[in-house]
Amino acid sequence: MDLFKQPNLFSTNEIIKTEFNLPGAEVILFENFFSVEESDRLYHSLIENTIWEQDQMTIYGKQVDLPRLTAWYGSEDELMVYAESESRMVPWNADLLFIKERIEQEVDIKFQRCLLNYYRDGNDSVDWHQDYEADQRKNTVIGSVTFGETRNFQLKHATRKDLNRVDIPLEHGSFLIMQGATQDNWKHKIPKTSRKIRPRINLTFRWIE
């Protein structure tokens, strides 16, 4: 039985592709990119087998835990500096290579590394941010895959106040591409929620020039 999608009269397992028409951004969503069976299997396997870390950040001079668990995987053995702490990148495993190869069929690049996020409940979140430092943001590709609970992925323009915020619910088995100048011009966030919800795993596969 599908853990995260309740069957209804109109439900379909077809892949649904949506291209968002946002100024200065290229954002494409594929719903049902992974089948329900694949998504259920990967959800459990990633929760159990990922080497999750509790990283910290500084707020008003105090060290506090990030509101989620994270892990860096990739092909190079290098130190990643993320949220001010250093972590060594873990080599790709079979699950990640399976996901990476599937999503690379939709983009013309090979992803170099992946940041996994584990949102344990509605208190876990990520605040408004742009991925990468300003000088690295041009022409990046982020492939974002979700397993588990649906969370609202929010996008807002970094400078233009005349543009409305966009909310994209990211469902079990979905795949979202952010490319071109998206990171340069738009911020994104996963807000907290007081709803009683189950965990969500998100994988952001990353490519930079």
Ligand SMILES: O=C(O)CCC(=O)C(=O)O
């Ligand atoms: O969980 C998500 O969908 C977004 C994660 C994110 O923005 C990040 O890891 O940089």
Ligand SMILES: [Fe+2]
């Ligand atoms: Fe991000």
